[in-house]
Amino acid sequence: MVRILNFFFVSFAALSCLALYRVSETTRVERVQLSSVQRQIVQEKSTMNVLQAEWQRVANPDRIQKLAQTHLGMDDTPTLELSSFDLLPRRGESTPLNSDPVQNASMTTPQQTSSNLHLVVANGN
Amino acid sequence: MAANVPTTIQRRIVVAAGICVMAFALVGVRVVDLTIFKGQVTGATVVAPAHIVATRADILDRNGQLLARDLPVFDLYAQPHVFWDKAQAAHDLARVTGASENRLTHAFATEHNYVLVARQITPETQDRVMHLGLPGLEFQPAVKRYYPQGSAAVQVIGATEAVSGGKGINGLERGLNTRLISGTPVRLSLDMRIQYVLAHEVEMAREKYDAHAAGGIVMNVNTGEILAMASLPDTPQSAAQGADPRRNRMAQDDYELGSVFKIFAFTLALEDHTARLDEFFPVGPGFKIGRFMIRDAERMPAQMMARDILAQSSNAGTAQIALRSGPDRQRAFLTSLGLLSAPRSEIPEGSAPIYPRHWGQIETATIGFGHGISVSPLAFVTAASMVVNGGRRVQPTFLKQDGDRRGEQVIKPETSIAMRGLLRYVVTDGTGKSADIAGYDVGGKTGSAEKNEHGRYIAHKLLTSFCAAFPIDNPRYLVFVMLDEPHGANASGVMALAGHTAAPLAGSVIAHIAAMLEMPTSAPITVAAKASAS
Numbered sequence: 001m002v003r004i005l006n007f008f009f010v011s012f013a014a015l016s017c018l019a020l021y022r023v024s025e026t027t028r029v030e031r032v033q034l035s036s037v038q039r040q041i042v043q044e045k046s047t048m049n050v051l052q053a054e055w056q057r058v059a060n061p062d063r064i065q066k067l068a069q070t071h072l073g074m075d076d077t078p079t080l081e082l083s084s085f086d087l088l089p090r091r092g093e094s095t096p097l098n099s100d101p102v103q104n105a106s107m108t109t110p111q112q113t114s115s116n117l118h119l120v121v122a123n124g125n
Numbered sequence: 126m127a128a129n130v131p132t133t134i135q136r137r138i139v140v141a142a143g144i145c146v147m148a149f150a151l152v153g154v155r156v157v158d159l160t161i162f163k164g165q166v167t168g169a170t171v172v173a174p175a176h177i178v179a180t181r182a183d184i185l186d187r188n189g190q191l192l193a194r195d196l197p198v199f200d201l202y203a204q205p206h207v208f209w210d211k212a213q214a215a216h217d218l219a220r221v222t223g224a225s226e227n228r229l230t231h232a233f234a235t236e237h238n239y240v241l242v243a244r245q246i247t248p249e250t251q252d253r254v255m256h257l258g259l260p261g262l263e264f265q266p267a268v269k270r271y272y273p274q275g276s277a278a279v280q281v282i283g284a285t286e287a288v289s290g291g292k293g294i295n296g297l298e299r300g301l302n303t304r305l306i307s308g309t310p311v312r313l314s315l316d317m318r319i320q321y322v323l324a325h326e327v328e329m330a331r332e333k334y335d336a337h338a339a340g341g342i343v344m345n346v347n348t349g350e351i352l353a354m355a356s357l358p359d360t361p362q363s364a365a366q367g368a369d370p371r372r373n374r375m376a377q378d379d380y381e382l383g384s385v386f387k388i389f390a391f392t393l394a395l396e397d398h399t400a401r402l403d404e405f406f407p408v409g410p411g412f413k414i415g416r417f418m419i420r421d422a423e424r425m426p427a428q429m430m431a432r433d434i435l436a437q438s439s440n441a442g443t444a445q446i447a448l449r450s451g452p453d454r455q456r457a458f459l460t461s462l463g464l465l466s467a468p469r470s471e472i473p474e475g476s477a478p479i480y481p482r483h484w485g486q487i488e489t490a491t492i493g494f495g496h497g498i499s500v501s502p503l504a505f506v507t508a509a510s511m512v513v514n515g516g517r518r519v520q521p522t523f524l525k526q527d528g529d530r531r532g533e534q535v536i537k538p539e540t541s542i543a544m545r546g547l548l549r550y551v552v553t554d555g556t557g558k559s560a561d562i563a564g565y566d567v568g569g570k571t572g573s574a575e576k577n578e579h580g581r582y583i584a585h586k587l588l589t590s591f592c593a594a595f596p597i598d599n600p601r602y603l604v605f606v607m608l609d610e611p612h613g614a615n616a617s618g619v620m621a622l623a624g625h626t627a628a629p630l631a632g633s634v635i636a637h638i639a640a641m642l643e644m645p646t647s648a649p650i651t652v653a654a655k656a657s658a659s
Contacts, residue, residue, distance in 0.1 A: 005142060006138070006142060009142050009146055012149060016152060016153060016156075019156065020152065046197050053196060053271050053273045056273035060274055060277070062275070078637045
């Protein structure tokens with residue numbers, strides 16, 4: 001009986017050692033992989049930081065304006081906000097221009113030569 | 126029976142086996158505990174890579190656009206004693222890093238074991254160095270402060286020391302140094318779209334009028350937020366012409382702003398009811414005070430109503446109105462607007478004003494029309510905001526704010542409303558007509574000050590400015606522009622006065638930024654058929 005018990009306990013101890021070693025080894029490998037992934041994440045974050053900064057540089061308004069004027073033939077003209085979202089009519093409401101009289105212009109928005117219409121606003125004074 | 130009784134050795138073996146079982150059971154329980162129950166906790170332990178260098182926080186504009194960021198770079202060191210050919214190594218390293226070959230040759234020839242080759246080299250340069258295949262090189266991780274917007278708002282944002290992890294040396298980099306070091310990103314009140322428009326328009330005007338320098342500020346009158354601040358010239362090339370591109374003229378320099386200062390004389394008169402806007406004053410021949418005669422730059426009628434005195438910018442008329450308030454009251458009023466102390470903000474470059482120690486009658490008259498007192502444009506803009514925002518105190522700030530930040534009442538609300546009407550009158554019927562933009566109801570005041578050199582005012586050296594608020598019935602933004610020594614141009618009828626130089630500049634800035642500030646035009650929208658000629 002004692003021998004059987006001894007055999008059983010020794011076997012159990014040996015198996016436990018093997019299991020423990022396996023877990024320990026797996027943990028070590030995982031830790032190495034984790035460290036590698038973390039390093040990669042840091043590297044990617046660093047690259048993203050550089051790319052974001054580079055994007056800000058290439059999207060600089062000064063640069064965009066020069067490119068637009070050089071390659072697209074665009075001109076430096078003020079934009080005009082005709083309305084705001086708050087003033088837009090809700091569904092079912094009458095539109096702001098319904099039967100309003102057309103008034104004289106005091107300021108002309110930038111116009112394209114190909115267009116046969118242009119928007120104008122009346123002087124608010 | 127006796128044969129079944131365990132011997133002493135057998136008992137000891139059983140006890141030892143029991144102890145082993147307990148020990149291994151404990152190990153087993155611990156293994157189960159670690160692998161199953163606490164596995165995720167232990168597995169999530171993050172070990173930060175050792176080479177990461179502590180960085181300074183980002184600076185962003187109000188819309189999240191990046192203005193400043195630390196980027197990873199490397200400091201390159203060499204151990205010369207392992208080089209086969211030191212002269213060739215110095216030559217190659219100088220070629221790829223841009224370092225001085227003479228310095229490297231000399232350093233490699235000495236007994237130094239460790240030589241700094243170049244600071245803050247980029248990853249691309251690092252690649253090129255690696256391709257040289259030289260032994261004994263060491264790359265130390267470092268950071269470099271990078272400003273992706275180039276010279277935009279360079280005087281406001283500031284700069285840091287050139288070394289890795291260096292402190293801020295000017296601008297917000299210095300003023301917010303502690304916060305940036307702590308790693309908290311800073312979101313500024315600056316809007317880089319507005320900043321670009323302001324700088325672009327001011328620079329175009331500076332070139333057009335061949336001005337020595339120029340600048341501008343856009344401020345939210347209800348929060349004190351500075352949306353844009355430009356001081357020109359600001360390019361590195363301008364340093365060669367004697368200008369300091371890092372000098373923030375809007376905050377660091379004091380100017381005698383001239384007639385734009387009349388805003389405060391009229392505000393005080395309306396506040397204390399010492400003058401009515403429809404009251405007539407004699408201005409034609411000038412106004413004599415003591416042994417001095419105050420005259421106007423342009424011919425004026427013999428008598429003018431108070432509102433026309435401001436609209437036509439009469440010095441003689443404004444002097445009389447200022448004198449009705451008196452020296453003590455005028456001084457107290459300007460103090461309450463913060464004009465007699467340096468403005469406090471996040472940038473350290475505030476400038477204290479210059480004003481007379483003896484504040485008598487003559488000083489009261491001249492200060493009324495903006496001479497004899499020098500303030501920074503930032504201080505002026507802050508005070509002018511209080512005049513039009515309902516009369517409540519605001520502090521200038523470069524940090525993004527939420528909601529209304531107006532403080533205590535400094536001026537009566539009805540005075541502020543009257544001043545809005547008066548500033549609108551200056552634009553519709555006075556010297557500020559060129560600043561009028563249809564649909565945005567601009568109100569403002571021109572200022573053309575003769576520059577004081579060695580105690581004498583020089584007639585042909587002007588400092589022209591325009592202070593505009595819009596929409597004037599309930600102002601949200603204030604635009605201030607300034608041109609230092611503009612020259613007349615054919616386009617403006619060879620006149621260098623503010624009405625011909627600074628006013629159209631302010632109008633142009635407003636026309637460009639109003640839509641960006643989500644301000645729809647108040648003018649009715651119409652659609653008209655295009656003329657056949659066009």
